[in-house]
Amino acid sequence: TQLLEQSPQFLSIQEGENLTVYCNSSSVFSSLQWYRQEPGEGPVLLVTVVTGGEVKKLKRLTFQFGDARKDSSLHITAAQPGDTGLYLCAGGELTGGGNKLTFGTGTQLKVEL
Amino acid sequence: IAGITQAPTSQILAAGRRMTLRCTQDMRHNAMYxxxxxxxxxxxxxxxxxxxxxxxxxxxxxxxxxxxxNTDDFPLTLASAVPSQTSVYFCASSPQSGRFDEQFFGPGTRLTVL
Incomplete structure (x- = not known):
């Protein structure tokens, strides 16, 4: 079983601060997805990165896939209370049946006013 | 469009009981999880x-x-529930139309086994 470790597990910051969440594995993935989950709901996809070294930006969120496709980071600039939620990375493996995802352990982010 | 629906929303169950969690999607996705x-x-x-x-x-x-x-339904059955199965259960689906498909999740079922 491939493992994806996320750090930190919990993060509480003030509005306007910057933060970075890390997702690390010893295994190579064909793709890396980031999801955000709000209380009482299922995860929702934020981004998919597929090329080693790839960087994608989504407004104040910057996602990077490691050169070796074993790790990823999510950087949030000027965090806002609306960014509060559980962030999950998920490594994708291409199988005969499609894209199988292995989820990370999650980072719970709280942004306070 | 409903997407994925799950039922029940929450359930408290006695250990040893049988339970089926329901999941239905209306997106005609091939894969479910x-x-x-x-x-x-x-x-x-x-x-x-x-x-x-x-x-x-x-x-x-x-x-x-x-x-x-069938394509739409993917029920999960616990034949004889145990306390370690206390968890939040999510059903998901994906189209399997591309190499890096997104998964779409339901709202979850919170299950407590006593």
Whole structure:
């Protein structure tokens, strides 16, 4: 079983601060997805990165896939209370049946006013 | 468009009882998945189905069974519930139309086994 470790597990910051969440594995993935989950709901996809070294930006969120496709980071600039939620990375493996995802352990982010 | 619906929303169950969690999608997606979510462990795959009529085991399949009689429905059954199956259960689907498909999740079922 491939493992994806996320750090930190919990993060509480003030509005306007910057933060970075890390997702690390010893295994190579064909793709890396980031999801955000709000209380009482299922995860929702934020981004998919597929090329080693790839960087994608989504407004104040910057996602990077490691050169070796074993790790990823999510950087949030000027965090806002609306960014509060559980962030999950998920490594994708291409199988005969499609894209199988292995989820990370999650980072719970709280942004306070 | 409803997307994925799950039922019940929550349930308290006595140990040893049988329970079926329901999942229905209206997106005509080929693949469906069941995950359990526990604090500090993220989402762990229980069972999956790449297409109607086929199922496969995920990371933590013991104590659970699934069936996929048609495209839309993917029920998860606990034959004899145990307290360690207390968790939040999420059903998901994906179109399997591309190499890096997104998974779409239902709202979850919170299950407590006493």
């Amino acid at each position: 069941w995950y359990r979510q526990d604090l500090g462990l993220g989402l762990r795959l229980i069972h999956y189905s790449n297409t109607a009529g086929t199922t496969g085991k995920g990371e933590v399949p013991d104590g659970y069974s699934v069936s996929r009689a």
